[in-house]
Amino acid sequence: MSLLDIRDVSMAHGRTRVLRNIDLRIEPGHVYGLLGPNGSGKTTLLKSILGANDHTGVIERAPGLRVGRLIEYPAFYGGLTLRENLELHARYLRTPLGEIPGLLAEVGLGDRADLRFSRTSLGMRQRLGIARALLGEPGLVLLDEPTNGLDPIGIRDIRELIRAVQRERGTSMIVSSHNLTEIASLADHLLFMKAGRIIRRMAAREVHGDLEDLYATILGDGA
Numbered sequence: 450m451s452l453l454d455i456r457d458v459s460m461a462h463g464r465t466r467v468l469r470n471i472d473l474r475i476e477p478g479h480v481y482g483l484l485g486p487n488g489s490g491k492t493t494l495l496k497s498i499l500g501a502n503d504h505t506g507v508i509e510r511a512p513g514l515r516v517g518r519l520i521e522y523p524a525f526y527g528g529l530t531l532r533e534n535l536e537l538h539a540r541y542l543r544t545p546l547g548e549i550p551g552l553l554a555e556v557g558l559g560d561r562a563d564l565r566f567s568r569t570s571l572g573m574r575q576r577l578g579i580a581r582a583l584l585g586e587p588g589l590v591l592l593d594e595p596t597n598g599l600d601p602i603g604i605r606d607i608r609e610l611i612r613a614v615q616r617e618r619g620t621s622m623i624v625s626s627h628n629l630t631e632i633a634s635l636a637d638h639l640l641f642m643k644a645g646r647i648i649r650r651m652a653a654r655e656v657h658g659d660l661e662d663l664y665a666t667i668l669g670d671g672a
């Protein structure tokens with residue numbers, strides 16, 4: 450059974466149509482790379498999956514599916530420690546507090562559990578955001594530009610972390626990014642969005658040659 454069955458989903462902000470007749474099935478065990486220019490609707494689609502948008506059409510979740518998310522910069526409390534922040538979210542989500550030490554270790558923050566959030570770097574915040582997204586062992590995780598704003602080493606580290614999570618847990622993911630190297634190294638399926646539509650979908654193994662060239666062909670001005 451599909452994790453998500455998205456049927457004819459459209460959504461508008463005021464008079465601007467942001468999603469147009471999206472049909473998409475998300476299957477277990479896959480990582481989907483969501484590609485598209487600024488404003489093409491990637492974040493809106495991810496938020497719609499979370500039920501945060503007033504869309505038309507249907508988004509059906511597999512029964513009991515938990516969906517973790519790292520969308521935009523996640524809100525944490527500066528005065529609380531990393532562990533306390535996760536505990537707060539775990540209580541809100543009603544997930545077991547006992548998994549938090551292991552999760553902090555998994556994202557490389559095991560020795561920073563008692564650090565106040567206000568004293569963290571952006572890279573640590575993204576790690577904490579990934580830990581939060583993994584609370585309660587979700588069957589699907591949505592990552593919206595997870596390396597946005599990070600320096601090259603930070604980008605590499607977060608990419609490696611996501612790969613490790615995928616490898617160890619087998620978690621299905623939808624990852625949106627403008628970084629094609631990142632998408633190429635993470636995703637096994639590619640979804641190309643333009644002006645609110647998914648205009649092309651393909652398996653990553655079908656990409657022969659440079660993903661940048663393919664991106665320009667599919668999404669460039671002349672496309």
Ligand SMILES: Nc1ncnc2c1ncn2[C@@H]1O[C@H](COP(=O)(O)OP(=O)(O)OP(=O)(O)O)[C@@H](O)[C@H]1O
Pocket residue numbers: 462463465467485486487488489490491492493494
């Ligand atoms: N709250 C909002 N109110 C009005 N318009 C919005 C709102 N949020 C998004 N939009 C518009 O919806 C369109 C799609 O935005 P969205 O953030 O989903 O695109 P995106 O593909 O994620 O872009 P980016 O790559 O820049 O993050 C854009 O035209 C944007 O201006």
